[in-house]
Amino acid sequence: MGSELVSTKDIYNVVRRTLEVMDAQILWHGEITGYLFYNILKAEGIYTERDLAEYTLIGMLHDLGMIKTGYEGGIIQCERTNIWAHSIYGYLFLKNLSPVDDKAEIVLYHHLPYKLHSQIKSRYMKVTEYLTLADKMAVFLRMGEDKAEQSIYMRQAQGELSAKALELFQIAQTRFDVLRKLKTHEYQKELEALFDRISFTERQKRSFLDMLIYAIDFRSQPTVIHTMSTRTFALELGRLMRVPAVDLQILYYGSLLHDIGKIAIPISILEAPRRLTEEEMRVMQGHVVMTDKILRGVMDERIVNVAAKHHEKLDGSGYPEGIGASDLSMLERTIAVADILSALYGKRSYKEAFPPEKIKEILLEDANQGKICIKVVQAALGHYDEIIRTYEKQRDVTMERYMEIVNQYDNIYERFKEFDQAEMTA
Template structure:
């Protein structure tokens, strides 16, 4: 699963960067919110790692791997693609800045010092040794960025707020200044899902397929727009709990044994825990009820039909179609007629909603055509990121 230290480090780095920019008094609240968001996400390239190593090791061992992945995730998946270079170069030594072209080098230098400050404070148990920064001034990092940090620290008491945790509420207020459109919100969410799922191509494919099938069925059933929106986000987030499932289970080359299946099933309750209080309750329930059955034989709660809304019934059907249609190392994609047969049997046995199944079957060919087109684009993007990572990594070897 994602190392929680990475996420906390992102919060702290984003907060430090925001206070440095605020101290300069030349940026708008929205500018500061944008850059704070970049600070929070600056190590998003590490989310794909299956590791629990200490943050210092992750931040200082092969820094280009996570910097390049983070850059590519921002460039291709987020609404902040223009500023992705900041992430790419955030570990570049200041003395090498003349070797790169980046119109955001000043912000990059600020992010670099904010990043180093949190990492260094962890190493020094919260205390900063000024001699370290004097020694590497204008070599490893920008002297001007360092001076700005000390100015911001004197003005805003950054370190004290980091120690007592009060920075979190302040950071939330800073980020709240940025108003995102619905499309931008979707892109951010998709980026996070892709990033987290990037360690498992099967999870990426299944998440995107479930989301596409749920959207198509909801559209065919002419659900109100608010229900379609909730269903979209619920489907996109329905397997986020797999963050806590070991990669060897997610990518198993064979069918799971009983113990592995028990571990896999925990992802549903973990999904609910992660999302509760973060997104709309309707979205939480859609995401966390995709394995429930109308007859009460599903999991984790064993809910029955009268307790499941139409959107929750739709995601259950979409998830099944995705699982049956998906190809794994131990099974091929199931033929359309076999998928339809299983759906009919489950509907007739009161496992899943007959109304939803009837709609899916009537529109099956159209649903699949639309999904396969979307799938080609998804896999194309996935391979583009993989290939560009390798090319950029080769170029960055000269930086050491």
């Protein structure tokens, strides 16, 4: 959509690239499920295109909870074992952090057999039936098309899938030739065109990305806080330096996405309760390369550069490229300082937060050695208390959200255990 900095299609593509980096099978499964879900809903014929796009994204992200629960052994395996854990986390991320919070229950119940639906009060159970069918079909298609249809009918006969969903799928298949488009990969162009036609509001776009980043970082509490703090610092510094509004937007997205590449870093390294070994450090430093890989060609180049250059230094001593001052714009220099501030302020598993005097000293020293931009550092030191107050407020909100999700998870999991009982006695 022409002049906007971040389009709805960009959001869709960042979601795709993120799933791809998690695991090629996860992208495949998410996309196929999203596409089948989209077609079943289209066959029902009562939704606007915008609704359809929202549902498609939910379909693509229905297994998002696996970011937290892990996906070792592959997606098919994870869809059979421990189904509730990833359903609940996926639900909580959508519910607490996304613009489609009202529809989050669709993800919560995506593994609940149809015969148990009558026990649930939710206005989205009908749509959940459709997602459940789409999800199962995607799994069966993975194992070969000939068996897929047979397996689906068997599951329906056993009361696991709804007849109505199946009927709508048949209508979609007749009208839209769904399975052929999946086979020829034509579906990818169709989805991209859908997200090109519709436009989410600025708030919705921000919120979708917020959720994605939060879900990725959720594996480690200090990482969640680090990302949100870097964003706060970057915006505060940008404001103090009176950068134009569009630059503030670039800073917003660039700082939110700067560590998205950490999705590829094992939790044992992210959460190591000690200083990293040289080898671990090398792996950790790869996160910026991954950030670049996820965003480049998808987001506006200025945003990609702000995100991917945050560990570069003016004297060329940074990584991954070791570029110097002439290759670093004011915005790129700003996020570098914001990232350091956030790291110094944050508590990590191996260190306490530094006291303010020490932080100021480190920033000045780095600037005097020609590593980071003195102008940005001066802006930070000139309004230090003010910046820190904003940071602390934001940090408290983030912590609260984090704890809320942790607590809600435990409560919901207790309730879901009863479904296992019901399943066994049914």
